Protein backbone atom coordinates (compact mmCIF):
# COMPACT_ATOMS: atom_id res chain seq x y z
CA UNK A 1 0.00 0.00 0.00
CA UNK A 2 1.55 3.29 -1.09
CA UNK A 3 1.87 6.40 1.05
CA UNK A 4 2.28 10.03 0.10
CA UNK A 5 2.85 13.22 2.01
CA UNK A 6 1.75 16.20 -0.05
CA UNK A 7 3.02 19.61 1.15
CA UNK A 8 2.59 18.57 4.77
CA UNK A 9 3.31 21.16 7.45
CA UNK A 10 2.75 20.92 11.19
CA UNK A 11 2.72 23.94 13.45
CA UNK A 12 2.56 23.55 17.22
CA UNK A 13 2.41 26.56 19.51
CA UNK A 14 3.43 28.87 16.68
CA UNK A 15 6.48 26.80 15.76
CA UNK A 16 6.70 25.06 12.43
CA UNK A 17 7.83 21.53 13.30
CA UNK A 18 7.33 20.02 9.85
CA UNK A 19 7.81 22.35 6.93
CA UNK A 20 6.09 21.65 3.62
CA UNK A 21 7.24 18.04 3.22
CA UNK A 22 6.29 16.16 0.07
CA UNK A 23 7.40 12.60 -0.51
CA UNK A 24 6.03 9.35 -1.87
CA UNK A 25 6.63 5.82 -0.62
CA UNK A 26 5.83 3.16 -3.24
CA UNK A 27 3.97 0.08 -2.09
CA UNK A 28 6.20 -2.64 -0.63
CA UNK A 29 9.24 -0.41 -0.14
CA UNK A 30 11.07 0.59 3.03
CA UNK A 31 11.71 4.26 3.75
CA UNK A 32 14.14 5.25 6.50
CA UNK A 33 13.74 8.72 7.98
CA UNK A 34 16.96 10.18 9.29
CA UNK A 35 17.80 13.46 10.95
CA UNK A 36 19.06 14.99 14.17
CA UNK A 37 17.07 15.00 17.42
CA UNK A 38 14.06 17.28 17.21
CA UNK A 39 14.07 17.62 13.40
CA UNK A 40 10.48 16.40 13.11
CA UNK A 41 10.76 12.68 12.27
CA UNK A 42 8.19 11.51 14.84
CA UNK A 43 5.87 14.40 14.13
CA UNK A 44 5.89 13.61 10.41
CA UNK A 45 5.15 9.94 11.13
CA UNK A 46 2.38 10.91 13.57
CA UNK A 47 0.56 12.71 10.74
CA UNK A 48 0.45 9.38 8.90
CA UNK A 49 -1.31 7.47 11.65
CA UNK A 50 -3.48 10.42 12.60
CA UNK A 51 -1.92 11.15 15.97
CA UNK A 52 -1.06 14.64 14.70
CA UNK A 53 -3.17 16.78 12.43
CA UNK A 54 -1.21 18.61 9.74
CA UNK A 55 -1.74 22.38 9.72
CA UNK A 56 -1.74 22.10 5.94
CA UNK A 57 -1.21 19.46 3.30
CA UNK A 58 -2.53 15.94 2.86
CA UNK A 59 -1.29 12.49 3.84
CA UNK A 60 -2.57 9.66 1.66
CA UNK A 61 -2.56 5.95 2.35
CA UNK A 62 -3.52 3.74 -0.57
CA UNK A 63 -4.66 6.93 -2.30
CA UNK A 64 -7.07 7.95 0.49
CA UNK A 65 -6.63 11.02 2.67
CA UNK A 66 -6.07 9.50 6.14
CA UNK A 67 -8.26 12.18 7.67
CA UNK A 68 -11.22 10.69 5.78
CA UNK A 69 -10.73 7.15 7.12
CA UNK A 70 -12.37 5.98 10.33
CA UNK A 71 -10.21 4.78 13.21
CA UNK A 72 -10.80 1.09 12.57
CA UNK A 73 -9.86 1.43 8.90
CA UNK A 74 -6.65 3.30 9.84
CA UNK A 75 -5.80 0.45 12.23
CA UNK A 76 -6.45 -2.11 9.50
CA UNK A 77 -4.04 -0.33 7.18
CA UNK A 78 -1.33 0.92 9.56
CA UNK A 79 0.40 -0.77 12.49
CA UNK A 80 2.51 1.51 14.64
CA UNK A 81 5.42 0.87 16.92
CA UNK A 82 5.93 4.27 18.51
CA UNK A 83 8.55 5.55 20.91
CA UNK A 84 6.26 6.20 23.82
CA UNK A 85 4.33 3.37 25.35
CA UNK A 86 1.20 4.60 27.05
CA UNK A 87 0.01 1.15 28.13
CA UNK A 88 0.97 1.34 31.77
CA UNK A 89 -2.06 -0.54 33.11
CA UNK A 90 -1.37 -4.10 34.21
CA UNK A 91 -1.86 -6.43 31.27
CA UNK A 92 0.17 -9.46 30.35
CA UNK A 93 2.47 -9.74 27.38
CA UNK A 94 0.02 -12.05 25.59
CA UNK A 95 -2.80 -9.56 26.17
CA UNK A 96 -0.62 -6.72 24.91
CA UNK A 97 0.19 -8.61 21.71
CA UNK A 98 -3.48 -9.56 21.33
CA UNK A 99 -4.38 -5.84 21.17
CA UNK A 100 -3.05 -6.00 17.61
CA UNK A 101 -6.08 -8.13 16.68
CA UNK A 102 -8.65 -5.59 17.94
CA UNK A 103 -9.16 -3.84 14.57
CA UNK A 104 -10.12 -7.21 13.07
CA UNK A 105 -12.48 -8.30 15.85
CA UNK A 106 -16.16 -7.56 16.25
CA UNK A 107 -17.56 -6.41 19.59
CA UNK A 108 -16.08 -7.93 22.74
CA UNK A 109 -16.11 -11.59 21.73
CA UNK A 110 -13.49 -14.05 22.94
CA UNK A 111 -10.25 -14.24 20.97
CA UNK A 112 -10.53 -16.83 18.21
CA UNK A 113 -8.21 -19.83 17.98
CA UNK A 114 -6.71 -18.20 14.86
CA UNK A 115 -5.99 -15.01 16.84
CA UNK A 116 -4.31 -16.99 19.62
CA UNK A 117 -2.23 -18.87 17.05
CA UNK A 118 -1.15 -15.61 15.38
CA UNK A 119 -0.14 -14.10 18.72
CA UNK A 120 1.81 -17.18 19.79
CA UNK A 121 3.61 -17.29 16.44
CA UNK A 122 4.50 -13.60 16.61
CA UNK A 123 5.75 -13.86 20.19
CA UNK A 124 7.95 -16.78 19.13
CA UNK A 125 9.22 -14.86 16.09
CA UNK A 126 10.32 -11.91 18.22
CA UNK A 127 11.87 -14.15 20.88
CA UNK A 128 9.30 -13.26 23.55
CA UNK A 129 7.33 -16.52 23.90
CA UNK A 130 8.87 -17.13 27.32
CA UNK A 131 7.49 -13.77 28.51
CA UNK A 132 3.86 -14.46 27.52
CA UNK A 133 2.41 -14.58 31.04
CA UNK A 134 4.55 -11.77 32.49
CA UNK A 135 3.15 -8.29 33.05
CA UNK A 136 4.17 -5.91 30.28
CA UNK A 137 4.99 -3.13 32.75
CA UNK A 138 7.63 -5.30 34.45
CA UNK A 139 9.66 -5.92 31.28
CA UNK A 140 12.99 -4.37 30.37
CA UNK A 141 13.08 -1.74 27.61
CA UNK A 142 14.29 -4.25 25.02
CA UNK A 143 11.75 -6.88 26.06
CA UNK A 144 8.98 -4.29 25.69
CA UNK A 145 10.20 -3.44 22.19
CA UNK A 146 9.98 -7.11 21.19
CA UNK A 147 6.42 -7.39 22.46
CA UNK A 148 5.39 -4.17 20.72
CA UNK A 149 6.82 -5.53 17.49
CA UNK A 150 4.78 -8.71 17.98
CA UNK A 151 1.67 -6.56 18.43
CA UNK A 152 2.32 -4.74 15.13
CA UNK A 153 2.91 -8.04 13.29
CA UNK A 154 -0.36 -9.64 14.45
CA UNK A 155 -2.21 -6.56 13.28
CA UNK A 156 -1.50 -7.86 9.74
CA UNK A 157 -1.53 -4.47 8.08
CA UNK A 158 -0.02 -3.66 4.68
CA UNK A 159 1.84 -0.74 6.26
CA UNK A 160 4.19 -0.57 9.24
CA UNK A 161 5.30 2.60 10.99
CA UNK A 162 8.29 2.10 13.25
CA UNK A 163 9.49 5.09 15.24
CA UNK A 164 13.05 4.41 16.39
CA UNK A 165 12.23 0.72 16.80
CA UNK A 166 15.76 -0.31 17.73
CA UNK A 167 15.87 1.79 20.93
CA UNK A 168 16.93 -0.38 23.87
CA UNK A 169 17.70 -3.37 21.65
CA UNK A 170 20.90 -5.37 21.73
CA UNK A 171 22.82 -5.46 18.47
CA UNK A 172 21.60 -8.91 17.41
CA UNK A 173 17.96 -8.06 17.95
CA UNK A 174 18.36 -4.73 16.12
CA UNK A 175 19.27 -6.74 13.03
CA UNK A 176 16.57 -9.33 13.70
CA UNK A 177 13.85 -6.72 14.19
CA UNK A 178 14.78 -4.84 11.03
CA UNK A 179 14.88 -8.08 9.11
CA UNK A 180 11.51 -9.26 10.51
CA UNK A 181 9.90 -5.94 9.67
CA UNK A 182 11.36 -5.48 6.19
CA UNK A 183 11.25 -8.99 4.77
CA UNK A 184 7.46 -9.34 4.45
CA UNK A 185 6.88 -7.21 1.39
CA UNK A 186 5.12 -4.56 3.49
CA UNK A 187 5.44 -0.83 3.08
CA UNK A 188 7.55 0.34 6.01
CA UNK A 189 8.30 3.86 7.22
CA UNK A 190 10.83 3.98 10.00
CA UNK A 191 12.62 6.74 11.87
CA UNK A 192 16.14 5.61 12.67
CA UNK A 193 19.33 7.09 14.05
CA UNK A 194 21.68 4.38 12.85
CA UNK A 195 22.74 5.20 9.29
CA UNK A 196 24.14 1.72 8.83
CA UNK A 197 20.76 0.14 9.55
CA UNK A 198 19.40 2.48 6.88
CA UNK A 199 21.95 1.39 4.27
CA UNK A 200 21.34 -2.26 5.17
CA UNK A 201 17.54 -2.38 5.31
CA UNK A 202 15.98 0.65 3.58
CA UNK A 203 15.21 1.06 -0.12
CA UNK A 204 15.08 4.82 0.28
CA UNK A 205 16.06 7.37 2.87
CA UNK A 206 14.58 10.78 3.64
CA UNK A 207 16.89 13.23 5.35
CA UNK A 208 15.12 15.82 7.52
CA UNK A 209 16.58 18.93 9.05
CA UNK A 210 14.70 21.61 10.97
CA UNK A 211 11.41 20.14 9.76
CA UNK A 212 12.38 20.36 6.08
CA UNK A 213 13.10 17.52 3.69
CA UNK A 214 16.76 17.93 2.72
CA UNK A 215 17.05 14.92 0.42
CA UNK A 216 15.35 11.69 -0.53
CA UNK A 217 16.64 8.80 -2.58
CA UNK A 218 18.53 5.55 -2.35
CA UNK A 219 20.81 5.42 0.70
CA UNK A 220 23.92 5.23 -1.49
CA UNK A 221 22.78 8.36 -3.37
CA UNK A 222 21.79 10.40 -0.31
CA UNK A 223 24.22 9.45 2.41
CA UNK A 224 27.48 10.93 1.26
CA UNK A 225 30.02 12.67 3.46
CA UNK A 226 28.70 16.16 2.61
CA UNK A 227 25.08 15.33 3.43
CA UNK A 228 26.14 13.77 6.72
CA UNK A 229 28.28 16.78 7.63
CA UNK A 230 25.46 19.21 6.77
CA UNK A 231 22.72 17.10 8.31
CA UNK A 232 24.40 15.97 11.51
CA UNK A 233 27.54 18.06 11.93
CA UNK A 234 29.88 15.09 11.94
CA UNK A 235 32.79 14.14 9.73
CA UNK A 236 32.57 10.65 8.29
CA UNK A 237 33.88 8.42 5.56
CA UNK A 238 31.85 6.08 3.43
CA UNK A 239 33.65 2.82 2.87
CA UNK A 240 32.71 -0.55 1.48
CA UNK A 241 31.66 -3.01 4.13
CA UNK A 242 34.29 -5.75 4.02
CA UNK A 243 31.68 -8.50 4.51
CA UNK A 244 28.43 -7.30 2.92
CA UNK A 245 29.92 -5.00 0.28
CA UNK A 246 27.29 -2.37 1.12
CA UNK A 247 28.22 1.21 1.99
CA UNK A 248 29.40 1.53 5.58
CA UNK A 249 29.34 4.97 7.16
CA UNK A 250 32.25 5.37 9.51
CA UNK A 251 31.72 8.39 11.74
CA UNK A 252 35.01 10.04 12.69
CA UNK A 253 34.31 13.09 14.86
CA UNK A 254 32.19 16.17 15.37
CA UNK A 255 32.83 18.70 12.63
CA UNK A 256 34.45 21.77 14.28
CA UNK A 257 31.74 24.33 15.10
CA UNK A 258 28.96 21.83 14.38
CA UNK A 259 27.38 21.86 17.81
CA UNK A 260 26.77 25.62 17.72
CA UNK A 261 25.33 25.27 14.22
CA UNK A 262 23.07 22.39 15.26
CA UNK A 263 21.73 24.39 18.20
CA UNK A 264 21.25 27.39 15.94
CA UNK A 265 19.31 25.22 13.51
CA UNK A 266 16.94 23.48 15.93
CA UNK A 267 16.37 26.15 18.60
CA UNK A 268 14.54 28.88 16.74
CA UNK A 269 13.12 26.61 14.00
CA UNK A 270 10.63 28.88 12.32
CA UNK A 271 8.74 31.18 14.59
CA UNK A 272 5.38 32.17 13.20
CA UNK A 273 3.45 35.15 14.46
Ligand SMILES: Nc1ncnc2c1ncn2[C@@H]1O[C@H](COP(=O)(O)OP(=O)(O)OP(=O)(O)O)[C@@H](O)[C@H]1O
Pocket residue numbers: 012013017035036037038039040041042043044191
Ligand atom coordinates in the same frame (compact mmCIF):
# COMPACT_ATOMS: atom_id res chain seq x y z
N1 LIG B 1 3.07 18.31 21.19
C1 LIG B 1 4.14 19.08 21.11
N2 LIG B 1 4.19 20.28 21.74
C2 LIG B 1 5.26 21.08 21.63
N3 LIG B 1 6.36 20.78 20.90
C3 LIG B 1 6.37 19.61 20.26
C4 LIG B 1 5.27 18.69 20.31
N4 LIG B 1 5.57 17.62 19.56
C5 LIG B 1 6.81 17.84 19.06
N5 LIG B 1 7.29 19.03 19.49
C6 LIG B 1 8.59 19.61 19.15
O1 LIG B 1 8.79 19.42 17.76
C7 LIG B 1 10.16 19.15 17.47
C8 LIG B 1 10.24 17.87 16.68
O2 LIG B 1 9.90 16.78 17.52
P1 LIG B 1 9.92 15.29 16.99
O3 LIG B 1 9.59 14.41 18.15
O4 LIG B 1 9.10 15.18 15.78
O5 LIG B 1 11.47 15.13 16.60
P2 LIG B 1 12.31 13.85 16.20
O6 LIG B 1 13.03 14.19 14.95
O7 LIG B 1 11.44 12.64 16.18
O8 LIG B 1 13.34 13.80 17.41
P3 LIG B 1 14.13 12.60 18.17
O9 LIG B 1 15.20 12.13 17.23
O10 LIG B 1 14.72 13.32 19.35
O11 LIG B 1 13.14 11.57 18.54
C9 LIG B 1 10.88 19.11 18.81
O12 LIG B 1 11.50 20.35 19.03
C10 LIG B 1 9.74 18.87 19.81
O13 LIG B 1 10.06 19.42 21.07
